[in-house]
Amino acid sequence: MYNGRSVSAIVTCAGKGTRFGSNKLLEKIGGMTILEKTVREFVHPAIDEIVVTISAENREIYSEILLEKAGLPVTLVDGGAERFISAKLGLEATTGEMIIVHDGVRPFVNADLIDRALAAGDEHGAAMLGTPTVVQLKLVDDEEYVSGSLDRSHSWLGQTPQVFRRELLAEAYTKAIADHYARVSDDADLVAEYTGHRVKIVRGEDWNIKITTPTDMVVADQILNHQSDLS
Numbered sequence: 001m002y003n004g005r006s007v008s009a010i011v012t013c014a015g016k017g018t019r020f021g022s023n024k025l026l027e028k029i030g031g032m033t034i035l036e037k038t039v040r041e042f043v044h045p046a047i048d049e050i051v052v053t054i055s056a057e058n059r060e061i062y063s064e065i066l067l068e069k070a071g072l073p074v075t076l077v078d079g080g081a082e083r084f085i086s087a088k089l090g091l092e093a094t095t096g097e098m099i100i101v102h103d104g105v106r107p108f109v110n111a112d113l114i115d116r117a118l119a120a121g122d123e124h125g126a127a128m129l130g131t132p133t134v135v136q137l138k139l140v141d142d143e144e145y146v147s148g149s150l151d152r153s154h155s156w157l158g159q160t161p162q163v164f165r166r167e168l169l170a171e172a173y174t175k176a177i178a179d180h181y182a183r184v185s186d187d188a189d190l191v192a193e194y195t196g197h198r199v200k201i202v203r204g205e206d207w208n209i210k211i212t213t214p215t216d217m218v219v220a221d222q223i224l225n226h227q228s229d230l231s
Helices: 034-040 056-069 084-091 111-124 166-179 188-195 216-231
Strands: 007-013 051-056 075-079 098-103 126-132 136-138 148-149 156-165 200-203
Touching: 007 034, 007 084, 034 056, 051 084, 056 075, 075 084, 084 166, 084 188, 098 111, 098 166, 111 126, 111 156, 111 188, 111 200, 126 188, 156 166, 156 188, 166 188
Parallel strands: 007 051, 007 098, 051 075, 126 200
Antiparallel strands: 098 156, 126 156, 136 148
């Protein structure tokens, strides 16, 4: 519960890992799979239930890791072809008034980041973490020519966790499916586009990275080593 509202977490783990070349959720950081490291962080005092969306072919191995060996209090739900469809299926398995959605391949999430997202989501109805960009983001057309640049003073790199009032997220998913939504985006984009509700962005951390390519594993090891030195 958070401020009297029940809270459900959806950790999206149904991706195929095509850019990584293998199942990145089964890669290990500090002796623990990315899958387990990420999901463990959502065993949090404010979170009432945890749903993990998975691909059907991974059910056996994920069940072994999360349920049989780790004994985590999670429910596994088969996902769909698109990330937001997987998250919608996860939403249907939850009961919370506030919904946290998090990428399963962001293993450095922690209680502080969850607290920041929850506080903003509780206050604003829809919120996400992010960091101001320090690079110049280019707009590129279909032929890969530069068509412009984003104003760096108003450009942030989106992160998860993202937190929404249940009814906003449910409305966004339903309308996106009816609209045959096919763009690569996140839940914050869907909520803003299909409900008109503004999404508050709050400061995350540079180290809250998403594991997408093998190079990210090198960065992850450096982050882990740095955090170990600080503890």
